[in-house]
Amino acid sequence: MKTAVIYASRYGSTEKYAKWIAEELGANLLPAGDVSPADLDGYGVIVYGGGLYAGRVNGISLLTKNLGRVGDKKLFLFTVGLIDVSIPKNVETLQSGLKKTLPPALYEKLRLYHFRGGMYLSKMGFFHRLVMKIMTNMLRKQPESALSESDRAMLNSFGFGQDVDFTDRAAIGPLVADVKAAQSAL
Numbered sequence: 001m002k003t004a005v006i007y008a009s010r011y012g013s014t015e016k017y018a019k020w021i022a023e024e025l026g027a028n029l030l031p032a033g034d035v036s037p038a039d040l041d042g043y044g045v046i047v048y049g050g051g052l053y054a055g056r057v058n059g060i061s062l063l064t065k066n067l068g069r070v071g072d073k074k075l076f077l078f079t080v081g082l083i084d085v086s087i088p089k090n091v092e093t094l095q096s097g098l099k100k101t102l103p104p105a106l107y108e109k110l111r112l113y114h115f116r117g118g119m120y121l122s123k124m125g126f127f128h129r130l131v132m133k134i135m136t137n138m139l140r141k142q143p144e145s146a147l148s149e150s151d152r153a154m155l156n157s158f159g160f161g162q163d164v165d166f167t168d169r170a171a172i173g174p175l176v177a178d179v180k181a182a183q184s185a186l
């Protein structure tokens with residue numbers, strides 16, 4: 001059965017990871033917006049990637065609304081966010097948030113991977129700039145010691161008006177290895 005790497009990306013970092021993964025796997029690369037529910041039927045393995053926005057995965061409704069179609073497939077989810085996923089506590093918080101927002105039947109089927117994206121002020125539209133302004137104003141009121149590493153990255157990026165980019169091709173290694181193992185078990 002074929003493998004699809006499907007992604008939803010606002011500023012390009014999830015797209016970058018999706019391209020790297022599809023290249024390593026020789027899989028079909030598809031933007032989520034171009035995928036119809038019926039298209040999912042043609043794949044035995046689906047790798048879905050989405051940027052994190054307020055703790056939610058961009059475009060994940062493609063899976064949540066089509067559980068009947070994807071329930072019997074090998075499913076891999078990767079998220080891309082500013083949060084530093086080399087810190088186990090951050091991963092724990094992220095996963096417990098996903099567990100609360102995703103349907104249990106889907107959450108249990110997914111293998112999860114988390115990658116770092118960035119903050120792309122130069123590309124940001126009005127609404128996201130406004131959200132970031134509110135968030136950074138709130139963070140500035142907190143004592144330095146209370147800030148997490150990702151809070152600081154956000155403040156550095158927004159506060160100094162600079163783009164930050166933590167994308168790292170090497171991070172996809174474990175996901176690629178797990179997908180290859182799943183493909184050979186089919």
Ligand SMILES: Cc1cc2nc3c(=O)[nH]c(=O)nc-3n(C[C@H](O)[C@H](O)[C@H](O)COP(=O)(O)O)c2cc1C
Nearest residue numbers: 009010011012013014051054055081082083117118
């Ligand atoms: C409004 C807004 C909300 C965000 N919320 C989160 C978040 O909850 N967790 C996180 O780790 N990153 C968050 N980010 C950072 C994005 O996930 C990050 O920029 C990511 O690289 C975006 O991926 P994309 O360019 O593929 O859409 C947020 C960014 C914006 C603009």
